[in-house]
Amino acid sequence: MSFLSDIREKEVSLAVGTRIGYSMLILLFGVGMGAFAKLLDCTPSNKLPFLLEYLDVRNFLGRFAVWVLIGLWLSVCSSSPGRAAVNVLLFFFGMVSAYFLYSKYIAGFFPRSYAMVWFGFTAASPLLAFLCWYAGGKGIPSLALSVILVAILFWCSFVGGWLYLRPRSALELLVYLCGIGVLRRDSLKGNVIMTLLGTGLGFALLLVVPFRFG
Numbered sequence: 001m002s003f004l005s006d007i008r009e010k011e012v013s014l015a016v017g018t019r020i021g022y023s024m025l026i027l028l029f030g031v032g033m034g035a036f037a038k039l040l041d042c043t044p045s046n047k048l049p050f051l052l053e054y055l056d057v058r059n060f061l062g063r064f065a066v067w068v069l070i071g072l073w074l075s076v077c078s079s080s081p082g083r084a085a086v087n088v089l090l091f092f093f094g095m096v097s098a099y100f101l102y103s104k105y106i107a108g109f110f111p112r113s114y115a116m117v118w119f120g121f122t123a124a125s126p127l128l129a130f131l132c133w134y135a136g137g138k139g140i141p142s143l144a145l146s147v148i149l150v151a152i153l154f155w156c157s158f159v160g161g162w163l164y165l166r167p168r169s170a171l172e173l174l175v176y177l178c179g180i181g182v183l184r185r186d187s188l189k190g191n192v193i194m195t196l197l198g199t200g201l202g203f204a205l206l207l208v209v210p211f212r213f214g
Contacts, residue, residue: 019083026074026087030094033070037061037095038102055171063168065156065175067095071125072149073182075132088129092122135183143194146183150198153179155205162207 040048040058048058060066071088078084096118104110135145157172158165167173180198185191 023087023090027090027094030091030096031098033061034095034098035102038099038107042102042107056169057171060169060171063156063172065153065168065172067092068153068156069175069179069182071129072132072135072153072179075129076136076182078129078133081130081133084129084133085126089122089126092125096122138186143185143190146185146194147197147201149183150180150194151201151205154199154202155209158202158206159210160203160206161210165203165206 037058040052040061043058045053045058052058070091074087074091075084078087096115099118100110100115131145132149135142135149153176157176158167160166167176180191180195183194185194
């Protein structure tokens with residue numbers, strides 16, 4: 001996974017001040033995404049641009065798949081598991097804060113039970129990011145972790161049962177494919193193993209836990 005190694009080496013070589021600036025950009029990215037998601041949530045569908053309405057971006061951003069992908073991407077591209085934890089925490093802190101501050105002070109309501117789920121996910125995100133960072137490594141443990149992450153992305157992105165299976169939307173199918181790209185291995189064989197095992201495990205997870213938040 002040389003592309004990940006290159007990114008990580010570049011981050012390690014950055015000065016402390018530059019790394020802090022990089023982290024602040026991640027925080028601002030989270031704020032922007034949270035505010036954008038809530039803006040779409042508060043805008044009637046017939047007033048959205050055609051492409052956003054056609055792709056159902058509002059509901060897409062209200063589900064987990066895209067946020068899992070962003071957290072995974074930030075994790076594996078970080079220079080260390082500690083940096084992964086910080087970067088992902090900053091992103092989700094910014095995103096969740098912006099979303100619910102917008103909801104309370106601009107939209108005029110605060111969905112407490114929905115907020116508690118996201119606050120809990122944000123609190124757990126540093127530990128999850130710390131673990132996800134190791135998916136960017138080599139060897140059997142890294143491959144096994146990648147298989148689990150592909151399975152989780154599959155579970156977030158598809159609906160189905162024994163007799164049917166379909167992506168929740170075209171955007172979620174894209175999320176799943178991008179997740180495989182983020183986690184890609186050094187060899188074709190590794191990619192095939194990761195994708196097949198991850199998809200199979202994800203399908204089994206879908207059968208066992210058919211309902212999810214979002």
